[in-house]
Amino acid sequence: xxxxxxxxxxxxxxxxxxxxxxxxxxxxxxxxxxxxxxxxxxxxxxxxxxxxxxxxxxxxxxxxxxxxxxxxxxxxxxxxxxxxxxxxxxxxxxxxxxxxxxxxxxxxxxxxxxxxxxxxxxxxxxxxxxxxxxxxxxxxxxxxxxxxxxxxxxxxxxxxxxxxxxxxxxxxxxxxxxxxxxxxxxxxxxxxxxxxxxxxxxxxxxxxxxxxxxxxxxxxxxxxxxxxxxxxxxxxxxxxxxxxxxxxxxxxxxxxxxxxxxxxxxxxxxxxxxxxxxxxxxxxxxxxxxxxxxxxxxxx
Numbered sequence: 496x497x498x499x500x501x502x503x504x505x506x507x508x509x510x511x512x513x514x515x516x517x518x519x520x521x522x523x524x525x526x527x528x529x530x531x532x533x534x535x536x537x538x539x540x541x542x543x544x545x546x547x548x549x550x551x552x553x554x555x556x557x558x559x560x561x562x563x564x565x566x567x568x569x570x571x572x573x574x575x576x577x578x579x580x581x582x583x584x585x586x587x588x589x590x591x592x593x594x595x596x597x598x599x600x601x602x603x604x605x606x607x608x609x610x611x612x613x614x615x616x617x618x619x620x621x622x623x624x625x626x627x628x629x630x631x632x633x634x635x636x637x638x639x640x641x642x643x644x645x646x647x648x649x650x651x652x653x654x655x656x657x658x659x660x661x662x663x664x665x666x667x668x669x670x671x672x673x674x675x676x677x678x679x680x681x682x683x684x685x686x687x688x689x690x691x692x693x694x695x696x697x698x699x700x701x702x703x704x705x706x707x708x709x710x711x712x713x714x715x716x717x718x719x720x721x722x723x724x725x726x727x728x729x730x731x732x733x734x735x736x737x738x739x740x741x742x743x744x745x746x747x748x749x750x751x752x753x754x755x756x757x758x759x760x761x762x763x764x765x766x767x768x769x770x771x772x773x774x775x776x777x778x779x780x781x782x783x784x785x786x787x788x789x790x791x792x793x794x795x
Contacts, residue, residue: 498535501532503564506564542556586615589616589618589778591781592636596736597640598638608787621634627767630647635768635777636766639765648768648769649769650767650768652766653764653766653789654764657738659737659744659751660732665729666729669729679732680708680711683731684710684734685714685725686715687734688717693715695710695711695715699753699757700756700759705759710732719735723743738792
C-alpha cells in the first residue's frame, strides 16, 4: 500500500472507531491494517495512536495527521465529483440548510424534485432557526429570510415574503366578522415568538400610512409551521407568510381576512451560497429546482 493509501486508511481507522471495524469495512485483516498504520508511523517518524488492549486514542501528532488525511480524502472526493461532472453526471452529497418553516414549503419540495431526477445523488437537509454558520458547517446552499450573508458568500432572492391575515372557517363561524383591521385585537389570535422576535404588533397600510394594531395571542409559538397548524385548527387568527398559507387558502382550509388591505411584507427569502465562479453541477441543478418551486409559490 502506498503512502496515500496508508494515510486514508488511518482516517478510516479513526472514523470506524477501531482497527477491527476499519478492517471489516475495507475487506482487510486486522493484522494487515495494524501493519500499515505502524508503517505509516515509521515513515512519518511519529506515534499516531496510544493503544492498549481495550482503548485507542490519538496523540497530538495523530490529530494533526488526521486533519490532513480528512482534507486529502475530501479533495479526492471532490476530484471524482468534478470528473463525473465533466461527463455530465450529477453525483455526490449536497448539504442544505434552511429555516424550519421555509424548509417545509420551499426546500423540501425542491429536494424531492432533485432526488427524483437524480436518484444517485444524496442530500443532507439541516432545518435550523438559529444563526447560520455556513462555512464552518460545510453547507453548499442555505435558504434564509433576510439578506445576512457573510463576506465570502453571495445571496440571491428566491421569493418575496408577502404577508396575509388568515383564519380557519371553523373560527369564522364562531366570531363576528370585523370590518376593519384596527379591531383585530378583539379577536383570538396565534402569535410568533422567538427571541428577539415577538410579533404581537401587526402592521397594515391605510391611505399610504403605516398603521399597527396590538394583538394578545392566546398562544405564542416559535415555529411558523406550528403557528399555521394552530390557525388551521381554528384556535386563532394568524399573521403569516403568504407562501406558507397559499395552498391552504386555495383548498378552502383557510380564509384571507381583509384581502384588499395592503400589508407590509416580511423580509424576502434568499438563497445563499459560497462566492465562486464555478459552482458544482449538483448545486447548479438544485438551485434550478429551488427557483422552480419558488416561481410556483408566486402563483395564486
